Amino acid sequence: MIWIFQDVALSFDGFLKQEFVMDWISRLRAQSRKLHEKAHRLPFFQALWRHQLPLESFVTQLRCLAVIHGAMEKFLAAHEFQEPFRTLMEGYRPKLPLLLQDLDLYRERWIVNVLPAVEKALRIADRILVLSEENNTALVGFFYTLEGSTQGGRIMEPHVQKTFSIPEGQGTAFFSCYGEHTQDRWQGFLYALAHAAMDASAQETVIKASGELFEALLEVYDKLFPFLEDQLGHHVVSLNPEAGQHPIPSDERELRASVAAAHRCWNAFPYFEMRYGDRGKRFAASDAAWLTTLCNLEVGALIDQVFWLADVLSVRGIPTWLLENQLRMLHEELMKARPEEMARYERLLLTSDVLRSRRASAFSEEKMVAFGHELKERFFRGSNGPWKDLCLVLAAATADEVSGIQGSLEGVLSWLRSFVKDTDLDTDALKQLLETRARSHP
Numbered sequence: 001m002i003w004i005f006q007d008v009a010l011s012f013d014g015f016l017k018q019e020f021v022m023d024w025i026s027r028l029r030a031q032s033r034k035l036h037e038k039a040h041r042l043p044f045f046q047a048l049w050r051h052q053l054p055l056e057s058f059v060t061q062l063r064c065l066a067v068i069h070g071a072m073e074k075f076l077a078a079h080e081f082q083e084p085f086r087t088l089m090e091g092y093r094p095k096l097p098l099l100l101q102d103l104d105l106y107r108e109r110w111i112v113n114v115l116p117a118v119e120k121a122l123r124i125a126d127r128i129l130v131l132s133e134e135n136n137t138a139l140v141g142f143f144y145t146l147e148g149s150t151q152g153g154r155i156m157e158p159h160v161q162k163t164f165s166i167p168e169g170q171g172t173a174f175f176s177c178y179g180e181h182t183q184d185r186w187q188g189f190l191y192a193l194a195h196a197a198m199d200a201s202a203q204e205t206v207i208k209a210s211g212e213l214f215e216a217l218l219e220v221y222d223k224l225f226p227f228l229e230d231q232l233g234h235h236v237v238s239l240n241p242e243a244g245q246h247p248i249p250s251d252e253r254e255l256r257a258s259v260a261a262a263h264r265c266w267n268a269f270p271y272f273e274m275r276y277g278d279r280g281k282r283f284a285a286s287d288a289a290w291l292t293t294l295c296n297l298e299v300g301a302l303i304d305q306v307f308w309l310a311d312v313l314s315v316r317g318i319p320t321w322l323l324e325n326q327l328r329m330l331h332e333e334l335m336k337a338r339p340e341e342m343a344r345y346e347r348l349l350l351t352s353d354v355l356r357s358r359r360a361s362a363f364s365e366e367k368m369v370a371f372g373h374e375l376k377e378r379f380f381r382g383s384n385g386p387w388k389d390l391c392l393v394l395a396a397a398t399a400d401e402v403s404g405i406q407g408s409l410e411g412v413l414s415w416l417r418s419f420v421k422d423t424d425l426d427t428d429a430l431k432q433l434l435e436t437r438a439r440s441h442p
């Protein structure tokens with residue numbers, strides 16, 4: 001395939017003609033040019049141009065890119081006011097939402113992953129995490145490679161549409177990311193990069209890091225296609241590209257049931273949506289799938305794991321009462337899907353009961369519900385919907401605090417303070433009442 005690698009940066013500003021800038025930017029771009037030669041030889045792209053790429057390779061590609069862009073965007077979100085990222089991000093369009101949108105087209109089909117490619121992508125995400133602690137300059141190079149690579153999307157888009165018979169305007173949001181502004185955005189990026197205050201050693205770091213990521217991406221594509229049958233399988237990244245690496249059921253019926261239970265629980269408690277949004281919903285699905293794998297453990301070990309999770313979640317704003325409910329719904333959905341596995345799934349019910357008795361022995365169910373009503377009457381009178389649910393969540397956090405999980409109340413209050421900051425809710429008075437009630441139940 002013939003393609004043109006224009007020296008776009010040269011045309012828009014005399015500044016770039018200055019030798020010292022030209023030198024490092026053109027070396028950076030020459031490296032990309034060279035690495036593209038390798039990219040074009042990869043069987044993945046050859047198969048795509050011939051419209052013979054298997055769907056598993058393509059969908060896994062989207063998931064791998066979601067893992068990598070997700071990790072990069074987490075870093076960028078934390079550095080968006082810091083130079084050079086602030087300037088490099090002018091006009092930036094986040095890729096993770098676009099990839100998730102494209103993946104939505106395949107959600108109901110439960111397409112398996114090419115697992116070795118996912119492993120490679122997760123390694124890149126880990127590397128981004130390490131560099132975010134150790135070397136932000138290297139992440140400038142990563143940003144250049146990732147942002148630059150979106151330019152190939154314009155060429156891939158029609159092939160993707162044709163290969164997978166995707167109707168126009170669907171499933172290719174990532175590939176058409178900047179649309180007709182692609183050139184402008186890229187020129188702007190290069191201009192900002194050339195103007196960034198970086199000494200010679202930082203410039204070398206950027207070039208080296210950019211090459212490192214390009215090579216690592218080539219490895220991902222190399223694993224994506226061709227693949228062997230036994231390299232295919234489900235992976236948590238299909239449910240949540242930000243979940244990292246943890247087990248999920250290999251059985252598709254169990255996977256479907258886990259996600260159904262997560263969504264049921266999500267819808268039953270509007271607090272989840274209020275606080276955690278779409279990202280939280282993806283974590284709810286991947287966590288539910290992980291909980292299902294715990295059914296394979298002995299009851300004692302299962303209870304230990306769930307108690308550990310319950311305490312971690314409670315101080316992060318998800319009182320154990322919500323997890324109890326999730327476990328019950330998970331049990332119901334799994335029983336619908338595979339009733340023959342009843343003996344394994346009952347362990348979830350048992351664990352939910354043990355969690356409940358810990359909470360109830362400190363703060364009974366009736367008291368918790370009554371306290372929720374009291375909070376609603378005192379602080380949210382006249383407003384219904386999610387506020388009623390929130391009051392029960394606050395009552396449940398109080399119950400956790402009484403049962404010995406220190407920090408549960410603050411787990412919810414810390415969020416609530418910023419959520420209601422423009423309203424007349426007296427959060428100090430609310431906090432005082434919650435703490436008094438928690439103290440009065442030794």
Ligand code: HEM
Nearest residue numbers: 004005006029032039045145148149151152155214217218
């Ligand atoms: C591992 C895969 C790939 C990576 C990491 C990657 C990365 C990059 C980067 C960093 C740039 C910016 C170069 C610059 O202007 O400084 C770029 C540009 C570009 N890439 Fe890729 N790329 C990949 C695969 C492909 C493929 C398979 C195609 C084929 C269609 C392609 C087509 C393009 C095009 C057309 C440009 C714009 C070049 C220009 O306007 O001069 N890329 N890519």
